[in-house]
Amino acid sequence: MSEQEDFDKLRHELRRGAIVLAVLAQLQGEHYGYSLRNTLRDRGIEIDEGTLYPLLRRLEKQGLLSSEWREDAKRRKRYYQISTAGSRVLLPLRDEWQKLNQGIQNILDRGDA
Amino acid sequence: MSILKTYLAEVASFLPKHKRDDILNELESSIQEQFDERSGELGRTLNQQEELQQLKRWGHPMKVAGAYLPMQYLIGPSLLPLFWHVLKLAAAVVVAIHLTLWVIGAWIAGDGSLSLWDLATQVLNTLLFVAANVVVVFALLEYSGQKLAWLENWNPSSLLNRARTTVNRSDMVSNLVTEGIFLLWWNGSLALPASFVYKGTEVVSALSPAWQSVFWPVNCILGLAFILHLWLLIHSHWHLWTACADLFLNLAILPVVLYILGSDPLVELHISVAANTESFHLSIEQGVRYALWFILLVILYDLYKQSRNIWQLRLQRVPGN
Numbered sequence: 001m002s003e004q005e006d007f008d009k010l011r012h013e014l015r016r017g018a019i020v021l022a023v024l025a026q027l028q029g030e031h032y033g034y035s036l037r038n039t040l041r042d043r044g045i046e047i048d049e050g051t052l053y054p055l056l057r058r059l060e061k062q063g064l065l066s067s068e069w070r071e072d073a074k075r076r077k078r079y080y081q082i083s084t085a086g087s088r089v090l091l092p093l094r095d096e097w098q099k100l101n102q103g104i105q106n107i108l109d110r111g112d113a
Numbered sequence: 114m115s116i117l118k119t120y121l122a123e124v125a126s127f128l129p130k131h132k133r134d135d136i137l138n139e140l141e142s143s144i145q146e147q148f149d150e151r152s153g154e155l156g157r158t159l160n161q162q163e164e165l166q167q168l169k170r171w172g173h174p175m176k177v178a179g180a181y182l183p184m185q186y187l188i189g190p191s192l193l194p195l196f197w198h199v200l201k202l203a204a205a206v207v208v209a210i211h212l213t214l215w216v217i218g219a220w221i222a223g224d225g226s227l228s229l230w231d232l233a234t235q236v237l238n239t240l241l242f243v244a245a246n247v248v249v250v251f252a253l254l255e256y257s258g259q260k261l262a263w264l265e266n267w268n269p270s271s272l273l274n275r276a277r278t279t280v281n282r283s284d285m286v287s288n289l290v291t292e293g294i295f296l297l298w299w300n301g302s303l304a305l306p307a308s309f310v311y312k313g314t315e316v317v318s319a320l321s322p323a324w325q326s327v328f329w330p331v332n333c334i335l336g337l338a339f340i341l342h343l344w345l346l347i348h349s350h351w352h353l354w355t356a357c358a359d360l361f362l363n364l365a366i367l368p369v370v371l372y373i374l375g376s377d378p379l380v381e382l383h384i385s386v387a388a389n390t391e392s393f394h395l396s397i398e399q400g401v402r403y404a405l406w407f408i409l410l411v412i413l414y415d416l417y418k419q420s421r422n423i424w425q426l427r428l429q430r431v432p433g434n
Binding site: 032033034048049050051053054057069075076077078 | 172
């Protein structure tokens with residue numbers, strides 16, 4: 001396996017959990033798939049379509065999101081929003097992320113010293 | 114039909130029916146939105162090539178559909194190393210059986226009864242069949258593992274006194290492979306070479322009717338032994354009950370082997386033309402008898418080993434030991 005492939009694999013693993021948090025946090029406001037992807041991209045989180053849409057389904061199946069079909073600009077769109085259960089999960093997840101981020105930052109700042 | 118509709122129809126073919134419509138509606142809406150955005154940037158309608166470029170970003174229809182389905186394994190990463198180990202050993206056993214029979218055949222015929230090409234074809238056929246069965250067994254293990262969560266329910270207390278009660282994995286894999294191959298052959302699912310050329314005449318050997326009376330006892334005992342050894346391979350730890358069960362199965366097969374040893378003849382020969390095959394028959398008969406004596410010795414050794422194992426396991430149960 002080349003260095004680039006190694007990096008891609010590690011990057012994928014690193015992003016996997018973070019993306020869930022980003023999606024849940026962004027869906028505190030209502031979005032349909034396409035607008036959510038664009039908003040996340042504008043905020044620096046690029047998610048490809050093949051990852052985002054199945055993820056939305058999974059989170060909805062877990063009860064963390066709710067969705068409804070609505071007509072908008074003559075097109076039917078599925079709008080997603082975080083559910084009550086999702087909001088309850090988001091808070092400790094956010095804390096966990098901040099702790100993890102802080103810890104990693106400490107390690108990265110200290111290096112091997 | 115538009116390119117988008119064709120693409121969605123391809124995706125649909127990989128999706129289960131009950132999920133299909135909902136997923137496709139969302140995909141269509143999202144992809145169409147992407148087309149519109151690109152179209153807005155260019156200030157004109159997209160041509161076919163540009164639509165295809167957009168679809169390429171989404172990927173192969175099977176990949177798109179697969180992302181919506183739950184992750185499934187035929188044989189997952191936990192069992193894969195063991196699967197390869199068993200598969201390699203099974204392959205070695207198959208090659209060894211074929212080579213032995215080939216050498217015997219060549220020795221009897223004097224000039225090589227089977228060409229190397231034919232031998233290779235036979236070995237390959239048997240290998241494929243045995244490999245397919247190994248896959249089935251491991252797929253069932255994977256399935257049962259997911260359902261019963263036996264990997265998650267592992268008990269760390271099995272680490273205590275491990276040195277005295279650990280299952281020898283190589284022994285267990287050898288048992289499983291030999292029992293599995295034997296059961297396949299015994300039940301007629303696996304054909305091993307049974308014809309030889311003797312003094313220019315083709316002779317087909319078969320087990321005598323004496324074996325028929327032990328057909329079900331052998332199936333039951335070896336079937337249970339196979340399940341027990343599979344269980345032990347996964348749990349890698351002897352309990353008093355598994356050791357007793359193993360001892361019991363060895364004891365049960367003992368009279369079966371003794372009964373067969375007491376029968377005469379053990380092998381029947383079928384020949385296409387009249388020929389004197391008496392000495393050949395005697396040699397085959399003697400060969401099978403030696404093989405049975407060898408099996409008997411192995412069973413007796415296993416009985417001795419298992420009795421010692423049970424004794425040690427009993428000592429461990431006694432407080433203070």
